Amino acid sequence: MNNTHPSKFLSIGYLAAGFLATAVAIYLTPLRHVNVIPNTVNFINPKEFYDDYRANPNKYLLVDIRPEFLRYEYPEGAMHISIFRLSEEWKKLPRSGKTIVIFCEESISESVAYGYLQNQGFLNIKAINGGRAAWKDAGLPLVKNPNYAEEATPFLAPFQEGGLLLKLL
């Protein structure tokens, strides 16, 4: 009877050592980039998201990844990090506590941003299925970007609402 105890103890030791050695080998070498299962994007339906977002706004961090020239309107409360700057600004995003929800024009850039963040080790990400187009189709509210006309399309500003040319006419 006395002999079984040290042997059991040793077995557990070997089990732990095997587990640890494998984890180290996978995480610290290029083995990490082997995709046994194909990568997928975790999409969320705009309406479903919006209802839950309104009920628990602190549960989510909505991130608009569109570049400035596409942002003439956006969902209220969305943080703005352009996809072109994500490699500098991803450190501002939380790894836990909140679900990061990626918002863009369609779902294409969302998938790129999603893959990027997942590669940086984020587990708490979702993307709006269909982006702004689907958001609008679902009748969900968007707010106008007050800085849009001046910053992004200066040549159009005089023709737009409240612009100089319309006032003269």
Next chain:
Amino acid sequence: MPTVTRYLLVFLAATTLATGTIYLTPLRWLSPVEPKINDVLPQLFYSEYKKSPEQFIFIDVRPPEAYAEKHAQGSINIPLHMLYDERRNLPKSGKEVVLICSLGRASGVAYSYLEHYGFRNLRRISGGIEAWEAAGLPLESGQGPSVE
């Protein structure tokens, strides 16, 4: 069964268990070490590229307007978001995929995105098109052989 064989089996079982647990669950997204980017100086890359251009796929990931205005000689244009489709046409071995953009921001995103999909043959031009220009390397303008 001899004790050594038994411990070896236990060790192997643990290895299999760990591999399964990591690769088949969201644990595979954990990144204990921040992913590194393999940067190359523009001059260094250009000298390699001149010798054997066929070994490289040189991609500018900026928007088409920026690319048309000015781009590094030999680079093709695949705007960042287009990589979503184009990654399927890029080789994971044999050729090296070299990324350039403005200041290395967007190509940093492109790099990690491709890495995420299993590309290991990646390099980024450090400092982007600005550094390329500052190094006095040849530029071109116009649409070029872009990918639709």
